[in-house]
Amino acid sequence: MRTTIKELLSDYKKILHHDITVQGWVRAFRSNRFIALNDGSTINNLQIVVDFEQFDENIIKNISNAASLKIVGEVVESQGAGQSIEIIAKKIIILGDNFTEERDKTILQPKKHSLELLREQAHLRFRTNLFSAVFRVRSSVSFAIHQFFNQNQFFYMNTPIITGADAEGAGEMFGVTNFDLNNIPRDENGDIDFEQDFFGKKTNLTVSGQLNVETAMMGLGRVYTFGPTFRAENSNTTRHLAEFWMVEPEVAFNNLEDNIDLAEDFLKYVINYVLENCKDDLDFLDKRFAEEQKQKPEKDRASEGLIEKLQNVLEKRFKRVSYTEAIDILKNSKENKKGKFQFPIEEWGADLQSEHERFLVEKHFECPVVLFDYPKEIKAFYMKLNEDGKTVAAMDVLFPGIGEIIGGSQREDKFDVLTAKMKAMNVDEHELWWYLDTRKFGSVPHAGFGLGLERLVLFVTGMTNIRDVIPFPRTPHTAEF
Amino acid sequence: MRTTIKELLSDYKKILHHDITVQGWVRAFRSNRFIALNDGSTINNLQIVVDFEQFDENIIKNISNAASLKIVGEVVESQGAGQSIEIIAKKIIILGDNFTEERDKTILQPKKHSLELLREQAHLRFRTNLFSAVFRVRSSVSFAIHQFFNQNQFFYMNTPIITGADAEGAGEMFGVTNFDLNNIPRDENGDIDFEQDFFGKKTNLTVSGQLNVETAMMGLGRVYTFGPTFRAENSNTTRHLAEFWMVEPEVAFNNLEDNIDLAEDFLKYVINYVLENCKDDLDFLDKRFAEEQKQKPEKDRASEGLIEKLQNVLEKRFKRVSYTEAIDILKNSKENKKGKFQFPIEEWGADLQSEHERFLVEKHFECPVVLFDYPKEIKAFYMKLNEDGKTVAAMDVLFPGIGEIIGGSQREDKFDVLTAKMKAMNVDEHELWWYLDTRKFGSVPHAGFGLGLERLVLFVTGMTNIRDVIPFPRTPHTAEF
Numbered sequence: 001m002r003t004t005i006k007e008l009l010s011d012y013k014k015i016l017h018h019d020i021t022v023q024g025w026v027r028a029f030r031s032n033r034f035i036a037l038n039d040g041s042t043i044n045n046l047q048i049v050v051d052f053e054q055f056d057e058n059i060i061k062n063i064s065n066a067a068s069l070k071i072v073g074e075v076v077e078s079q080g081a082g083q084s085i086e087i088i089a090k091k092i093i094i095l096g097d098n099f100t101e102e103r104d105k106t107i108l109q110p111k112k113h114s115l116e117l118l119r120e121q122a123h124l125r126f127r128t129n130l131f132s133a134v135f136r137v138r139s140s141v142s143f144a145i146h147q148f149f150n151q152n153q154f155f156y157m158n159t160p161i162i163t164g165a166d167a168e169g170a171g172e173m174f175g176v177t178n179f180d181l182n183n184i185p186r187d188e189n190g191d192i193d194f195e196q197d198f199f200g201k202k203t204n205l206t207v208s209g210q211l212n213v214e215t216a217m218m219g220l221g222r223v224y225t226f227g228p229t230f231r232a233e234n235s236n237t238t239r240h241l242a243e244f245w246m247v248e249p250e251v252a253f254n255n256l257e258d259n260i261d262l263a264e265d266f267l268k269y270v271i272n273y274v275l276e277n278c279k280d281d282l283d284f285l286d287k288r289f290a291e292e293q294k295q296k297p298e299k300d301r302a303s304e305g306l307i308e309k310l311q312n313v314l315e316k317r318f319k320r321v322s323y324t325e326a327i328d329i330l331k332n333s334k335e336n337k338k339g340k341f342q343f344p345i346e347e348w349g350a351d352l353q354s355e356h357e358r359f360l361v362e363k364h365f366e367c368p369v370v371l372f373d374y375p376k377e378i379k380a381f382y383m384k385l386n387e388d389g390k391t392v393a394a395m396d397v398l399f400p401g402i403g404e405i406i407g408g409s410q411r412e413d414k415f416d417v418l419t420a421k422m423k424a425m426n427v428d429e430h431e432l433w434w435y436l437d438t439r440k441f442g443s444v445p446h447a448g449f450g451l452g453l454e455r456l457v458l459f460v461t462g463m464t465n466i467r468d469v470i471p472f473p474r475t476p477h478t479a480e481f
Numbered sequence: 482m483r484t485t486i487k488e489l490l491s492d493y494k495k496i497l498h499h500d501i502t503v504q505g506w507v508r509a510f511r512s513n514r515f516i517a518l519n520d521g522s523t524i525n526n527l528q529i530v531v532d533f534e535q536f537d538e539n540i541i542k543n544i545s546n547a548a549s550l551k552i553v554g555e556v557v558e559s560q561g562a563g564q565s566i567e568i569i570a571k572k573i574i575i576l577g578d579n580f581t582e583e584r585d586k587t588i589l590q591p592k593k594h595s596l597e598l599l600r601e602q603a604h605l606r607f608r609t610n611l612f613s614a615v616f617r618v619r620s621s622v623s624f625a626i627h628q629f630f631n632q633n634q635f636f637y638m639n640t641p642i643i644t645g646a647d648a649e650g651a652g653e654m655f656g657v658t659n660f661d662l663n664n665i666p667r668d669e670n671g672d673i674d675f676e677q678d679f680f681g682k683k684t685n686l687t688v689s690g691q692l693n694v695e696t697a698m699m700g701l702g703r704v705y706t707f708g709p710t711f712r713a714e715n716s717n718t719t720r721h722l723a724e725f726w727m728v729e730p731e732v733a734f735n736n737l738e739d740n741i742d743l744a745e746d747f748l749k750y751v752i753n754y755v756l757e758n759c760k761d762d763l764d765f766l767d768k769r770f771a772e773e774q775k776q777k778p779e780k781d782r783a784s785e786g787l788i789e790k791l792q793n794v795l796e797k798r799f800k801r802v803s804y805t806e807a808i809d810i811l812k813n814s815k816e817n818k819k820g821k822f823q824f825p826i827e828e829w830g831a832d833l834q835s836e837h838e839r840f841l842v843e844k845h846f847e848c849p850v851v852l853f854d855y856p857k858e859i860k861a862f863y864m865k866l867n868e869d870g871k872t873v874a875a876m877d878v879l880f881p882g883i884g885e886i887i888g889g890s891q892r893e894d895k896f897d898v899l900t901a902k903m904k905a906m907n908v909d910e911h912e913l914w915w916y917l918d919t920r921k922f923g924s925v926p927h928a929g930f931g932l933g934l935e936r937l938v939l940f941v942t943g944m945t946n947i948r949d950v951i952p953f954p955r956t957p958h959t960a961e962f
Binding site (some may be wrong): 005006025026067068070095097102103108120124125128139150152156175178179198199200212217218219221222230232234242262263348413414440441443445461472476478480 | 482483485487488504506507520521522547549551576580583584585588589604605607608609612613615616617619620623624627628631633634636637638640641642643644645646653655656657659660662663665670673679680681682684686693696697698700701702703705708709711713715724725726733734743747774779784788804825829852879894915916918919920921922925926944951953955957958959960961962
C-alpha cells in the first residue's frame with residue numbers, strides 16, 4: 001500500500017533527497033508558497049513548498065482549503081520550525097472538484113466553528129483536526145478492546161440486534177417491523193397479527209447482549225459481545241444516545257472480585273494502549289482540554305490535564321468500596337448535611353445519583369472507585385444474591401467527570417434463587433426459558449459487565465458531549481445522514 | 482486470570498507433579514474413572530482420573546454429561562493415547578445444578594443430533610464440539626479482520642444502524658419505530674405523522690454503511706466499518722440472513738486495481754491467521770468435512786479437503802478476469818451450448834447468476850476469481866463509469882463453493898457524472914445531499930468493498946448453511962432467543 005504522511009514523517013531518513021508522490025487535502029496555503037497537506041493518517045500536516053512561478057496559474061489558483069492534491073516532489077529537511085521534513089513540489093495535480101463558493105458556507109471554511117455547527121455537518125467534521133483526532137482515538141480504543149480480550153483468550157460473539165425478547169427491562173425498546181404502517185394486519189379479535197410480520201412475532205432492537213452472551217459463556221468459557229445497543233428513551237442530555245456501542249464480557253467461574261479485577265485490568269489496558277499509540281492526537285486533545293479549562297471559572301476547572309488524568313488512572317489501584325460504606329460516607333458528608341445534594345441521602349437502600357457518584361470519585365477519594373454489593377431492590381434480577389439476603393454481588397466502576405463507566409455483577413447461578421427473584425420482580429420466566437437453561441445444565445458461577453464505548457471515549461478524549469464521540473449520533477428527533 | 486485447559490495442555494512441563502485446580506464441564510465419564518473435562522478454551526478435553534472408591538458416592542453419581550466441576554488434582558503424564566497429561570483427582574466439587582432428566586430431552590444428551598435440531602436449541606449448541614469450533618473460528622476471523630486493518634493504518638468507524646436514508650436501494654429495509662402500532666398518530670391529511678415518531682421521521686435499519694464510511698474516508702483516508710446490516714427479504718435459503726455482519730473498507734486515492742489488491746491481501750491475511758491460530762479447531766472441522774464428503778455421491782464430492790482448500794487459496798494469485806472475457810468463456814462453454822445453465826448466457830449485459838460464478842471458479846479456472854468492469858446497468862449508481870461509457874469499475878471476488886464473497890468498486894468521484902447517473906437511476910439527490918458533498922469539496926478517487934462475514938466463515942469452517950455460522954440466526958419467521 002501507498003506510504004502515508006504518518007509513515008513519511010516518522011521514518012524519512014531513507015527517502016531524503018529522493019522524489020516521492022503524496023496525496024491529500026489542503027489544510028492551509030500560506031503566502032502562495034506553503035501547503036499544509038493532510039491525508040487523515042495523522043493529525044500532523046506535511047509541508048509542501050511551491051515555487052509558484054514554476055506552475056500554471058490555474059493550478060495555483062485552485063490550491064485552496066479542502067482541495068485534493070497529488071504532489072510529486074523531493075524530500076528535504078525542513079528549515080522551518082514545527083516539522084522535520086518538507087517536500088519541494090515538482091508536479092502538482094488537482095485530483096477533483098472543489099466548489100469553493102459552497103465550501104465557504106460549510107465548516108470546511110477555515111475558521112473556528114461551534115461544536116453544535118460541526119454536529120449539524122457531521123459528514124464533514126471528520127475533516128477537522130478535532131474530530132479526526134477524536135475518531136482516530138475512538139478507533140484505537142475499539143482495537144485495544146478487541147486485543148485485550150483476544151490476548152486473554154476471550155471469544156468474540158455477535159449477539160442478536162433484532163430480538164424477540166423484551167423481558168430484561170433494561171430500558172425502552174424500539175420496535176422493528178416489516179409491516180406497512182398504513183395497513184397493519186389484524187387477527188379475528190381485531191388485535192395486531194404479528195404472526196404476519198417478518199419474524200412472525202413482535203420484535204425490538206436489543207438493549208443488551210448479556211443474556212445471549214451468557215448462553216455462549218456456558219460453551220466457550222470466556223466470551224464478549226461488542227456491538228450496537230439501543231434505548232428509545234426521550235433523554236436529551238450530553239450523556240445519552242438512542243444508539244450506542246456496548247462491550248459485554250462474560251466469564252465462567254468468575255466471582256465478583258474476579259469481575260472487578262477484570263474490569264480494572266481492562267480499563268487500564270485500553271487507556272495505556274491509547275497513551276502508547278495515539279500520542280499525537282492526545283497531545284492535540286490535551287492542549288485543547290487545557291484551553292477549555294481556561295475559559296471556565298476557576299472553581300469549575302479540572303484539577304488535572306487530560307494526559308495527566310489518563311496516566312493517573314494507570315498508576316493507582318481503583319478504590320473498592322461497598323455500597324454500605326459509600327452510604328455512610330455520603331450520609332455523613334458536609335454536602336449532605338448542608339443540603340447541597342439535590343437528592344439527600346437519608347438511609348441505606350437509596351439509589352445513588354450522578355451527584356453522589358461524582359462526590360465519591362472527585363471529592364472524597366479523588367480516584368476511580370468501584371462500588372459493590374448493592375441493595376437487591378435497585379439492581380437487575382439476574383444479579384447474585386449475597387449471603388446477607390439483602391444485597392447482590394453487583395459492581396459499578398465510577399470515573400472522574402464521567403460517573404458510571406462500567407456496571408456489572410456476578411450472576412445468580414442457582415436455578416431456584418433466580419426463578420424466585422424473577423417471580424418477585426415480574427420477569428417473564430416463560431419468555432426466558434432458554435436463559436433459564438443456563439442454570440439447569442451444569443450451572444456455574446460466572447460474572448460479567450457492560451461498558452458503554454462512548455463513555456470511555458469521552459473520558460479518553462476530554463470531550464464533554466456524547467454526540468461528539470460517535471460519528472453519526474442518534475438522539476430524539478435526530479437521525480440525519 | 483485463571484489457567485485454561487488450552488494453556489495447560491500446551492505448556493505443562495512446569496506443573497508436572499504439582500497440584501492444580503481446573504474447572505469445566507463434563508463431556509464424558511467413562512468406566513466411573515475417566516472424566517473428559519472441557520472449559521471452552523479449546524476443543525480438546527482434559528482427562529481427569531478418578532479413583533471412585535476415594536469419593537462420596539453422591540459426587541460420583543452426579544458426574545454426568547454437562548455437569549460443571551471444580552477439580553483439584555495432580556498433573557501427571559498420561560499413559561493413554563490421545564493426550565499428553567491427565568489429572569489425578571484429589572478433590573471434586575460439583576459447581577451447580579444439572580437436571581439430568583430434562584437434559585436428556587435436549588441436544589446435551591450425548592449422541593449425534595441433526596444440524597436442524599441443534600439450530601432449534603441454538604442457546605445450547607455452543608456446548609457441542611462442532612459449534613464451539615465454529616464460533617471460536619468465527620471469533621478468530623473477526624479479530625484477524627480488525628488486526629489486518631489496524632496494521633494497515635485503517636481507522637475503524639461505526640456507521641449508523643438506524644438510518645433515515647433509504648435511497649441506496651441495496652435491498653428491502655426493516656422499519657424502526659417507537660409508535661404504539663395500535664395508535665399511530667396522523668396529520669391533518671390523514672397521513673402517518675412521522676414527525677411524532679422518536680426520530681421525527683421515518684427510519685429503517687441500515688443495509689450498508691458504505692455511503693457513511695465514504696464521508697469518513699474524506700477525513701481519515703483509510704477507514705472501515707464492521708457491524709450488523711439487515712435485509713427484510715423473504716429468502717429462505719442456506720445463503721441469506723435477515724441480520725448479518727458486514728465489513729466495508731473505503732480507501733482514499735485507491736483505484737480499481739488497488740481495490741482488488743486490497744481484497745486479495747485481506748482475504749489471504751484472514752485465512753492465514755485462522756490457519757495459524759485455530760489449528761485444533763480446523764483439524765476437527767477438516768475431519769468432519771471429509772466425513773461429510775464421504776456421504777455424498779462421488780460426483781458431488783469436493784476435490785480438496787478443507788485445510789487443503791484454505792492453503793490453496795493462499796498459494797495462488799486470484800485469477801483476474803473482465804466481465805467481457807467471462808461472458809465469452811461462459812457463452813462458449815459446453816455447459817451453455819448443451820443448455821445446462823438454468824439461465825443461458827446469450828449476450829453481453831447479462832447478469833451473472835450463482836451457477837455461472839460457480840462454473841468459472843470451480844470448473845473453468847479452479848481457483849478464486851475476480852471479475853471486474855461490469856455493465857453499468859447491472860451495478861449500483863455510485864460505481865465509477867469507465868472510459869468506454871458502458872462499463873463501471875466494479876469487482877466481485879468469487880470463491881469456490883461460496884460464489885461472491887466480496888463485492889466492491891472504485892467510486893464515481895466526478896460530481897457531474899455521479900449526479901447524472903443518480904438521475905438516470907432514480908436515486909434521490911435531495912435525500913443524499915450529504916453524500917454528494919464528498920464529491921464537491923476536494924473530491925478524490927477512492928474505492929472500497931463489502932464482505933459478508935458469515936460467507937467467509939462458511940468458507941473457512943466448511944459449514945454449508947449460513948444459519949450455522951452466526952450464533953442466533955434471524956430469518957423469515959425466526960427471531961428466537
